[in-house]
Amino acid sequence: xxxxxxxxxxxxxxxxxxxxxxxxxxxxxxxxxxxxxxxxxxxxxxxxxxxxxxxxxxxxxxxxxxxxxxxxxxxxxxxxxxxxxxxxxxxxxxxxxxxxxxxxxxxxxxxxxxxxxxxxxxxxxxxxxxxxxxxxxxxxxxxxxxxxxxxxxxxxxxxxxxxxxxxxxxxxxxxxxxxxxxxxxxxxxxxxxxxxxxxxxxxxxxxxxxxxxxxxxxxxxxxxxxxxxxxxxxxxx
Amino acid sequence: xxxxxxxxxxxxxxxxxxxxxxxxxxxxxxxxxxxxxxxxxxxxxxxxxxxxxxxxxxxxxxxxxxxxxxxxxxxxxxxxxxxxxxxxxxxxxxxxxxxxx
Numbered sequence: 001x002x003x004x005x006x007x008x009x010x011x012x013x014x015x016x017x018x019x020x021x022x023x024x025x026x027x028x029x030x031x032x033x034x035x036x037x038x039x040x041x042x043x044x045x046x047x048x049x050x051x052x053x054x055x056x057x058x059x060x061x062x063x064x065x066x067x068x069x070x071x072x073x074x075x076x077x078x079x080x081x082x083x084x085x086x087x088x089x090x091x092x093x094x095x096x097x098x099x100x101x102x103x104x105x106x107x108x109x110x111x112x113x114x115x116x117x118x119x120x121x122x123x124x125x126x127x128x129x130x131x132x133x134x135x136x137x138x139x140x141x142x143x144x145x146x147x148x149x150x151x152x153x154x155x156x157x158x159x160x161x162x163x164x165x166x167x168x169x170x171x172x173x174x175x176x177x178x179x180x181x182x183x184x185x186x187x188x189x190x191x192x193x194x195x196x197x198x199x200x201x202x203x204x205x206x207x208x209x210x211x212x213x214x215x216x217x218x219x220x221x222x223x224x225x226x227x228x229x230x231x232x233x234x235x236x237x
Numbered sequence: 238x239x240x241x242x243x244x245x246x247x248x249x250x251x252x253x254x255x256x257x258x259x260x261x262x263x264x265x266x267x268x269x270x271x272x273x274x275x276x277x278x279x280x281x282x283x284x285x286x287x288x289x290x291x292x293x294x295x296x297x298x299x300x301x302x303x304x305x306x307x308x309x310x311x312x313x314x315x316x317x318x319x320x321x322x323x324x325x326x327x328x329x330x331x332x333x334x335x336x337x338x
Binding site: 175 | 267270313314318320322324325326327328329
């Protein structure tokens with residue numbers, strides 16, 4: 001890619017418009033299935049074909065389930081958090097019985113796991129990890145980011161949570177307890193972050209927009225957007 | 238995961254417990270770094286089928302009471318750098334917990 005540094009924008013590489021464009025360019029992006037087929041892909045295809053052939057599942061049912069998972073995104077979690085910020089009675093019920101309150105919002109979390117909401121306060125900051133594998137509140141946040149499944153995040157978050165949080169840009173004073181939740185069993189956790197200052201009078205929808213995925217994992221803290229700083233123009237005078 | 242009937246657990250919130258350090262072969266959801274460590278029962282989650290059996294397509298019975306156990310970070314790691322008020326919580330099945338007086 002060309003580096004568009006405005007101070008060094010001399011475009012001196014030969015780029016005549018009339019030269020024959022027959023030299024080989026690397027494709028901009030490799031096809032994801034261009035390489036050799038891996039063992040897990042073979043296994044997945046074999047199991048899927050068998051399930052369909054034996055009448056256990058239909059191709060339609062598998063596609064529907066994939067669609068369901070793809071439809072989950074942090075926007076769902078953000079909706080829940082924003083509701084909790086504006087409705088104290090809802091928040092109270094959410095902290096007590098997350099599954100029931102999600103059902104009230106028409107969010108079905110399936111039968112796989114119990115859900116728990118852990119609340120950040122001025123005294124406690126929660127962060128979620130799964131050291132054993134990558135248990136994650138998928139039904140509210142969608143597919144986890146790659147770093148959540150990485151050995152580094154999983155092993156370091158339990159042993160040095162403050163160090164990991166600092167690397168995410170979250171520096172917590174010593175007076176705030178850091179509480180790490182290792183999702184070792186049947187429960188899934190989601191963090192209810194603190195509502196940022198400067199958001200008084202915001203609507204639920206506006207609030208939902210500032211609730212990030214990471215703030216519901218506990219590796220970030222939502223913030224009200226600052227006034228945009230005017231950018232320096234790159235145009236030559 | 239099927240949640241079975243409510244169960245009177247062996248431990249109550251506030252009880253001090255130690256995580257068993259017995260060896261295990263195969264699937265187990267009690268992390269190594271907690272084995273032999275001491276914590277306090279924070280909550281009873283209910284009764285769940287035993288994942289050490291479910292992993293091998295067995296019924297997972299008898300179901301186990303699952304507890305939220307809270308550990309002081311200071312008790313888990315030698316030389317933990319953060320303040321003494323930092324904690325870690327994990328969900329541990331009853332058959333992995335030993336009573337502490």
